Amino acid sequence: MTLYEWAETIIIFVVLLAAVKPFGTYMAKVYQGERTFLSPVLLPCEHLLYRLCGVNGEEEMDWKRYAVGLLLFNLLGGAALFAILLLQGVLPLNPQRLPAFSWHLALNTAVSFMTNTNWQNYSGESAASYFTQMFGFAVHNFVSAATGMTVAIALIRGFVRRRTAAVGNFWVDLTRSTLYILLPLSLVFAIFLVSQGVIQNFSAYKTVPLVQETSYDKPKLDDKGNPVKDAKGNPVTEHVKVKEATIPMGPVASQEAIKELGTNGGGFFNANSSHPFENPTPLSNMAEIFLILLISGALTQTFGRMAGNSRQGWALLAVMLAILVFSMGVLYWAETGGNPLVAKLGVHGINMEGKETRFGLAGSSLFTVSTTGTSCGAVNTMHDSLTPLGGMMPLSLILLSEVVFGGVGTGLYTMLAFVVIAVFVAGLMIGRTPEFLGKKIEVREMWMSIVTVLASGILVLIFSGIAMIVPSAVASMNNPGAHGLTEVLYAFASMSNNNGSAFAGLNGNTLFYNLTGAVCMFVGRFAPILASLAMAGSLAEKKYVPPSLGTLPTDKVPFALWLALVILIVGALTFFPALSLGPIVEQLMMAA
């Protein structure tokens, strides 16, 4: 790494670490209903919303009612988005007159945004109207993120509260997440992104003359839109001159800010955060990385504060940070080596396929590990074109169940499930009582943690396996051999873990991938949510056991190391065979 790249890498982490404590404390205050500096403005809005919507803000819910509210809200929202996508052609704010989505693409997309996945089987600039982007996608970017945060907060309450069935009020947690946390930050950062060049307007796409004309061979189509072929079966083409270019417009900045902050990741444009209108400068790139990591990082501190043990919060953050920095190192190193097969052709330099010049390798690598360690899934680099070992890093981070910071809320509750497993296994091994924060870990907690941790892994392996024997699914691959397997594995990993990034060569807009993907995203989202809420309910009812000599300290270095090891072992045991057939084989072939 150059000196500049060291500086860039170190500074982003220093800024992040400086921000997590005050911001995590702020979030704890918000959820506990304490006054914050935004209360004078937002408290009246909050109360007005409750009055208008028939919410009793004082009421507490048990975990079942909390879960029912959450499911109702999300399913309603998903249905609304599904309807918007099917009606896009007749809705307003559509200057390009884009038509409706097909039913299965609409289903996949609605589930995708509802579950905070933002897997995209469509290209934003050629398929989604401004109405869809704003009233469809952006709304879900907010509320799906807020949903994840409510679950994390309910689980924290489960650990903290004693002898009660109450885990909070879903409507209150949801409203506060959106009003006090997501909206103000999005507003500030959206304006900052515009200052860097991210567009924000409602104009029709703009056509400009090209400085130098260009041309291409366009395949001829018959009346029905099928390609015309000559006597030998070769496609007939016509030479087309291109004298002007049409540049897409739209309300991008408002979308971009929440897309990163809420770890959603769905790009306004097909090229996502590598598009110069989404991410125009190295500084906008840093800001977006910061937003991706901010809430998930700070929630560890919210947890520490609410649990009355800030060391515990730091311990979780340290484990996340260690795995992230390690992956960043491997990815950077793999890409610096360049592509030896390309080097043979008389070319020098790092692997630049699928990377933008302005970010530099450090900016590209940092973004790539941040977006996959969290469940964001925005990309500023095409993961499909990374070197095999480099591409294995984002894939592995997703396969580790999204705990390396993880999605907003999801990262924390999945990490707490790993903590429960780690405490339980350690307890068995060294003969101590499995307990965490004064709560006994028993069979029910173990079951719920295992569901949270393994649901996505089971989905990935089953559906990747099915895809390998369905001919149409295999035909969607963009690259042959081991790399094609990695594309499919990545797709199901990304959808089941609600990440949303892709080895984007795979053509996902087919009936098979749209439907299987919707199943993976739905189950991968709501199975862990229900398990976490059930665990919150059972923990809240337990009595507090004060620490004794038999208690395993969970806020010290040995336990942090043990926790990291458990995460890596669970990941490796589940996925090593699949990874060996994909990226590892390809790396060996490339080097040979």
Added chain:
Amino acid sequence: MKDLKPAILLFIAFTVICGGIYPAVVAGIASVAFPKQAGGSFITDRSGREVGSALIGQPFSAPQYFWPRPSATADFAYNPTASGGSNLGPTNPDYLKTVAERVKALRDSGITGSVPAELVQASSSGLDPHISRETAAVQIPRVARARGMTDEELARLVAAHTEERQLGFLGERRVNVLALNLALDNIKQ
């Protein structure tokens, strides 16, 4: 089902707030504070006509222009309505053939020695407006020949169009290809 009412009403409320008010407020503030950027950072030629965005690359293949990076956008290179990368894997035989063809085309244009990777490997967006200083430098002799300029004149022009690292350390030093080529056309007359 006493929670059905808040579910419906809160979703409607958030749709209005997050889907309507929030983007409108951002657009309102942006149009006052940063009107040029919010509108797409468009640039004009010397007659004042808008010829593109400073942020969106354009295709150049004539010898008298600096060439941008390869672009994998659909239909034609640098098609702004079809942003995206090639998504080709590093060992794909078709990909390696494409790169070999690009290297050959550069050799035919007079470039000798080792070729910078970014000049034969497509960008992520397919609209990358920049090339590195090195990628500009290897093209100077060709542009100089085509325009009857000296290498030194062009080197000065490239230096003048180099964007430094942001804040002194972020990202890479880079040259905006469209801006550079517009400047070249301005000199000619």
